Amino acid sequence: MRLYDTHCHLAWRAAEDPPVDQIARARAVGVEAIVCVAIDAATSVQARELARSMPETLRASVGLHPNDAGDADALTAHLARLEQLAAEGGFHAVGETGLDFYRDHSSPAVQERALEFQLDLARRYDLPVILHCRQAAARLLEVLEASGGPLRGVMHCFSEGPETVDDFLALGLHVSFAGNLSYPKSESIREAARRVPDHRLLIETDAPFLAPQPRRGRPNEPAFVAFTLEALAAARAQPAAELAAATWRNACALFGGS
Numbered sequence: 001m002r003l004y005d006t007h008c009h010l011a012w013r014a015a016e017d018p019p020v021d022q023i024a025r026a027r028a029v030g031v032e033a034i035v036c037v038a039i040d041a042a043t044s045v046q047a048r049e050l051a052r053s054m055p056e057t058l059r060a061s062v063g064l065h066p067n068d069a070g071d072a073d074a075l076t077a078h079l080a081r082l083e084q085l086a087a088e089g090g091f092h093a094v095g096e097t098g099l100d101f102y103r104d105h106s107s108p109a110v111q112e113r114a115l116e117f118q119l120d121l122a123r124r125y126d127l128p129v130i131l132h133c134r135q136a137a138a139r140l141l142e143v144l145e146a147s148g149g150p151l152r153g154v155m156h157c158f159s160e161g162p163e164t165v166d167d168f169l170a171l172g173l174h175v176s177f178a179g180n181l182s183y184p185k186s187e188s189i190r191e192a193a194r195r196v197p198d199h200r201l202l203i204e205t206d207a208p209f210l211a212p213q214p215r216r217g218r219p220n221e222p223a224f225v226a227f228t229l230e231a232l233a234a235a236r237a238q239p240a241a242e243l244a245a246a247t248w249r250n251a252c253a254l255f256g257g258s
């Protein structure tokens with residue numbers, strides 16, 4: 001089984017646990033491709049450097065997380081930098097972007113401007129978009145629907161109510177599940193996971209966050225995407241090998257690989 005971790009922040013713990021070691025452990029359990037996701041310009045550059053050092057395994061995104069968008073003035077500078085980085089190239093996705101009304105690091109207006117800019121950036125560079133959503137599903141759906149036309153990309157770490165899954169699918173998006181799918185209290189996430197058709201499913205770790213239940217309490221890492229797959233197979237009562245093949249195929253179509 002080949003596994004594709006479609007969302008991790010590999011450089012986050014680079015000092016304590018070098019990315020090469022994390023990647024070696026991941027490859028040992030069949031994780032053959034990994035998307036290194038940025039949260040701002042600096043981590044976009046880091047992700048691109050990592051991806052260039054291991055192009056057969058790693059892909060990088062360029063983006064600005066809603067919690068890192070700053071105030072209106074800071075945002076203008078952030079967006080100019082993203083534009084410049086995207087023009088330089090070396091990226092396979094835009095994000096992570098989206099809305100986060102759980103934290104108030106940036107105002108909703110600033111978050112929305114950052115999101116609209118990145119949706120446009122993704123369209124102009126023909127890249128998939130990686131979407132983050134926390135306690136903001138209704139507004140996010142409105143912004144996405146108003147953005148004009150079908151979207152290519154993924155709702156990452158899906159943790160919204162299962163009743164919103166159909167709306168995100170209708171926009172053309174994939175839906176990705178992370179380690180929190182395996183938590184005892186996550187029955188609503190498992191219900192959401194049952195509603196996604198095979199051809200729109202992805203798996204991820206969101207490392208170093210959200211270590212899966214069997215490894216809970218320690219930093220997450222790409223190797224643990226195997227536990228996400230296991231939890232998905234259990235939730236859907238579907239063979240893990242079948243889900244590994246489907247999620248691999250879907251991830252390759254979005255982020256590259258074969």
Ligand SMILES: [Zn+2]
Binds near residue numbers: 096
């Ligand atoms: Zn993330």
